[in-house]
Amino acid sequence: MKKFVLLLLLLFTSSITFAQENVPTLSLTIENAGMEEVLLIIEQKTSYKMYFVSQWLSNEKFSGSYENIRLDELLSILLKDSLLNYYISDDATVVLTQNSIIYESLPDGFFDAGNSNSTSISSQEEEEIAAPVFFNETTASEVKKIETIRIGREDRNAAKKRFTLTGKLTNATNGGPAPNIAITVKGKDIGAITAEDGSYTLELPAGINILETNSLEFEKIQKRVVIYNDGVLDFGLDEAYVGLREVLIQANVDRNVKDANIGATKIDVKEIKNIPLVLGERDIFKVAATLPGISTAGEGASGYNVRGGKTDQNLVLLDDGVIYNPAHFFGIFSAINPFTSNDVTIYKGNVPAKFGGRLSSVFDIKTKDANVEKFSGEASIGPVTSNLVLETPVVKDKAGVLVGARSTYSDWILRNLDEEELRKSSASFYDVVVKYNHELDGKNNIKATGYYSKDAFSITSDSLYSYSNRLVALQWNHTFNDKNTGSLILTNSQYKFDIDFDGQTNTNFELGYTITETEAKLDMNYAGSERHDFHYGFASKLYKVEPGSIGPKGSNSIITPLTLPEERALESAVYISDIFQLNDRLTLEAGLRFSFYAALGASEQNIYADGVPRSDGTLVEVREFGQNDVIETYSAPEVRVSGRYLLNPSLSVKGSFNTNYQYIHTLSSNTTVSPTDTWKLSDINIKPQSATQFSMGIFKNLKDNLYELSLEGYYKKVDDILDYKVGSQLLLNETLEQEVLQGEGKSYGAELLLRKSKGRWNGWVGYTYSRSFVKLDSNFAEERVNNGEFFPSNYDKPHDFSFVGNFKLTKRYSFSANFVYQTGRPVTVPVGNFILNDTELVLFSDRNEFRVPDYYRLDISFNIEGNHKTKKLAHSFWNISIYNVLGRNNPYSVFFVTEGGEVKAFQSSIFSIPIPTISYNLKF
Amino acid sequence: MRARTDYIIFLFCGILCCASCIEEIEFENEIFESALVIDATITNEDKKQEIFLSRTYPFEDGGPNPESNATVNVIGNAKVYEFNEVDTGSYVSQIPFKAEPNVDYQLQINTSDGRTYISNAKQLTSITQINDLYAVRETNDDGANGMSIYIDTFDPTGNSKFYRYEYEETFRVEPPVFVSQDLVIDTAPGELADPCPDCQLKFEFRSQDKRICYRTETSKNINLINSADFTEDRVTRFLTRFVRSDDYRISHRYSILVKQFVHSSEAYNYLEAVSRFSGEGSLFSQVQPGFVTGNIVAQNNIGEKVLGYFDVTSVSTKRIFFNYEEFYPNQPLPPYINSCELKAPLRCVQENNTSFRCGGLVNGIRRNIIVYRGPNNGQIPLGGAHLMVDRECGDCTALGDPEPPDFWIE
Secondary structure, eight states: HHHHHHHHHHHHHHHHTSSSSOOEEEEEEEEEHHHHHHHHHHHHSOOEEEOOOOOGGGGOEEEEEEEEEEEHHHHOOOHTTSSEEEEOOOTTTEEESSSOOOOOSSSSSSGGGOOOOOOOOOOHHHHHHSSGGGGOSOOSSOOOOOEEEEESOOOOOOOOOOOEEEEEEETTOOOOOOOOEEEEEEEEEEEEOEEEEEEEEEEEEEEEEEEEEOSSBOOOEEEEEESSSSSOOOOEEOOOOOOOOOOOOOOOTHHHHHHHHHSEEEGGGGGGGOOOOTTTTTHHHHHHHTTTTTEEEETOSOEEETOOOOGEEEEEEEEEOOOOOOOEGGGGHHHHHHSTTEEEEESSOOOOOOOOOOOOEEEEEEEEEOOOOOOOOEEESSEEEEOOOEEEEEEETTTEEEEEEEEOOHHHHHOOOOOOOOOOOOEEEEEEEEEEEEEEETTTTEEEEEEEEEEEEEEEEEEEEEEEEEEEEEEEEEEEEESSSEEEEEEEEEEEEEEEEEOSSSEEEEEEEEEEEEEEEEEEEEEEEEEEEEEEEEEEEEEEEEEEEEESSSSSSOOOOOOOOOOOEEEEEEEEEEEHHHHHHSSEEEEEEEEEEESSEHHHHHHOTTTTTOOOGEEEEEEOOOOEEEEEEEEEEEEEEEEEEETTTTEHHHHHEEEEOOOEEEEEOOBOOOOEEEEEEOOSSSEEEEEEEEEEEEEEEETTTTTEEEEEEEEEEEEEEEEETOOOOTTTTTTTTTTEEEEEEEEEEEEEEEEEOOOSSEEEEEEEEEEEEEEEOOGGGGOSSSOOOEOOOTOOSSSSEEEEEESSSSSSEEEEEEEEEEOOOOEOEEEEEEEEEEEEEEEEOTTOEEEEEEEEEEEEEEEOOOOOSSOOOOOEEEEEEEETOOOOOOOOEEEEEEEETTTEEEEEEESOOEEEEEEEEEEO | OOOOEEEOOOOOOSSSTTTTTTEEEOOOOOOOOOOOOEEEEEEESSSEEEEEEEEETTTSSSSOEOOOOOOOOOOOOOTEEEEEEEETEEEEESSBOOOOOTOOOEEEOOOOTSSSEOOOOBBOOOOEEEEEEEEEEETTTTSSEEEEEEEEEEOOOOOOOEEEEEEEEEEOOOOTTOOSSSEEEOSSSSOOOOOOEEEEEEEOOOOGTTTTTEEEOOOOOOEEOOOOSSSSSEEEEEEEEEEEEEEEGGGSSSEEEEEEEEHHHHHHHHHHHHHHHHHHOOSSSOBOOOOOOSSEEESSOOOOOOOOOOEEEEEEEEEEOOOHHHSTTTTTOOOSSSSOOOOOOEEEESSSSOOOEOOHHHHHHHOOOOEEEEESSSSSSSOOSEEEHHHHHHHHHGBBBBSSSHHHHH
């Protein structure tokens, strides 16, 4: 009998282990070792992890010597007399199971068993051969012990060779009927399927029949029926718990190729944890900047430039609320907590019609939902910041709350530095996120997010700068029916900064700026048919800007209080879009957004003479507007069309055409973003800016979606982009329109990306060639820059190469590196000196005529995961990073200072030496 | 109706970590652009008005290229004031005149290459006197101790607002190692046995004029303040000059003349912008520099860059004096500008077996860079016979003028 057992086992095992094509071989000698001991030896000799329960293992001792034996063969030998099965998985693990077998895939044709075409088996002997295993109670078996049932009274005179067996199958757990169960007779071409009420009828040959039930729902049951006459057999079935190997549902694996949208990138925050860090901070934006089309002006430059767009042209949304300045500390850290973020989708090409208000991109960041099952958390300790996130269910399985907080101790670091200059400065920041999510019923859920971030820093001992972002977002999602769903979203966000000047003179002051916006948005989805997916809705937001106020600080200050009048505006939009699948190859995502903007009073607007530069001398009248009077309106249709044509299942071409309008602008007289940049609403004198973008791309997935390859090209034209007369003072300027220039922008580029997101090696390589230009022309010299010709923008970096790679050494150790190369950014440098009022001064070149040297940087990091024991309090993770391993002194800017009547040139760089960092993360 | 001052000055913020750095670099203009620089401010002082014309110069060059042979005229009050070039690039009005209120003045320049430059018409700004000028000994925001020279000014009419300050400091210089003898070149041939017969020296009495001198220096920066943000047109305790306690300038008696210019808002903004572009930088954010358009254009070529701003300003001046002991009673003097190390260069040196030449002693005296201190009695072994010091240590005329200026009051 044993021979048969082995045979069966081998049959099973061989069919299973073939899942693993390259099982390792090993050589070993065992002498009187216990089973566990042998398994541990195997674990040592191979990199395979063994998972088993010690109690299952027999006390049997093994001896033997094996030379280059395959792991599966060895396991078969080892386990042949036990009740254990094994499964070797692709990721170098071996799982031992008792009785049950781990299936590689769901069984095929299970229910067809009754219609099996096998015809040859009918003899008693074959029957015996086919099922000997079941007579032995001690053998490894997937079925329960067989019960023998005798049906009918044997009638020796009966002429019938077949008898009818009828009966009913029930669910043993609840007594209900068990329909659609296949009952087969082992070795015979006989079968039946139970009806709705669980009843069945079988014609059985006289004698011994082995009945077997087959179902995914219920455990397999075998009954030995010795039939002598027609009869009835009812029995119950136990519900089955089939151990399946994890089923990887890889949605979106072919999104790269199949999505109709072009220029959208999704970053999963969990997957970026291995990427080398600056000062221990995991940063979504920094990772985004390694992807083609997204760049920063330099290290320590806050703000991102997407496809040659200005930094104010990005809509940064956290749970649909706008964050105006998502940067801490001049952009060295992002203000988005990585632990509380789920993912970010960046739209840089085709922006879906539901988004609007910015020209270049949308960063759609989603906070992760709180854990509604159990209390959990995550913490990290880095050299500059600490981060703690806690999640707890409020209503079990329905509602939970997540709180994340991050803070820096940089102030403490600065105070302990040797250098006098640095000791005087201070810098601190923190951010807090709170999210509540509640599944009310199957059709309704609500989410609420609160966010606050604050930065404070001082560079000189007499001034303190601070800025903060505040955000509240409420969302109610409702499912009307199978085809209609909708979300109602209310958000309110605020950005403000303050400057406190407290020096030794009597000119101490406090200066402040605030922008607040409140938005209501209704977003509806109608999944009309398989070919249509409609999104439509409307959104309306009210802006309130306090453009600046200054007041005396202290009693002896002689500063006059001044408050620039509040600005208000209403920006609304209706939109509709349809993802329309024309045929198997062609899908269109066509959207139309109609935006409407109204600048509202109360306000005084300066009207200037036409055709001459705006100045006090050309001021014609000051027009008064009462509270809520409409000062000026702008409206425009925005077209968002994108299409995909599938050449074959792994190759597609896509194209898009987009127009966007932006009614709000940043005022900045700096070459890069500064926290004191302010936002200005469009009004009578300042028009909204608009952009038109064409993009095309070819997308290919290779090796079963293992590699994604894409090549995209774009051309973008921007009108009424805001710039300023050279030397303008923008803050607290009551006649800002006199300083503003509105010009043209154009940018184009090609982006190549090869990405491998799975496997021991993963990462991506990106290369972008892009240009970005601005033109400021006028009939008047003072309103012209570079003679009215196109000149490279501050962030025009033609070549941009980046590589991000992760290599998993083992399950616990991994190594990452990233390398960046970029053309140096354009700068304006002196082309001569001159003397005026006995002072040596510099004459500058045309704007952005020169470039700082090229930028390159290599970072590496090594990650150590805590052990994988199942019973431990928390999972830990160490990250050791070295930023700028090559110690490249990448110049960030070149500037000139007059000292003692003499001009000196300086070069600044942010991280000029390798920066090692170690951070510790904990998850529980 | 004008831009308020932006207080955001990010000076050298070398914040965060020692990893960030700002370093001085050698910079050369890759492309040099030559442009005319017009330094023209007409004031309400009745004097021969001065206008300076120069051209831009490359970064590595030391100084400006004066623009000569131009015709410079200021037109105003129905008169043409002609200017003559008295020094290269320096043009002075033929007759003294002062700017009158409510009169349009315009600058017109024809350069030798035939180009014409014309300014906008400007009028004299309001006239405001300096209220007070005073010296305070204090430790400043940078932690340095010294003398702060503050100014107070007030325009009750509220029309001045845009001020620029220049100073002219004059101080007494007393060389620390003044001796009554000087070693000078003796043209008479020396003894026959002297291997260096042409390197003869002799003693002379040193003039007492070399004992006390007066040195004048002028400000070399654009110092601006506007009172537009203040409750009234009043500037109080505005720093015009800071002299550190260890500066030799305040060693004896010090005087400072502060000139207050009231500018038009446009001129003020121009000067503010050009000095801002050359005056600061920051690690993290850099002001977008560029060419600032002034109020002078090249008639034949609208696109030509012309530097400078023609303005007609009122001027007010005030002078104060103070002695070192007033603020530093019984305290040692600040270190002299020169540490006055003793040296004993040789009079005659042997070049090879046969030839000799004059040594550092004779050459130094010829070039007038060293003066006699005393005999070398072994203070400097292997040196020459005489102890010498740098000229300014024993001869104040190296630094200033022995005659006290007219305004000087002891």
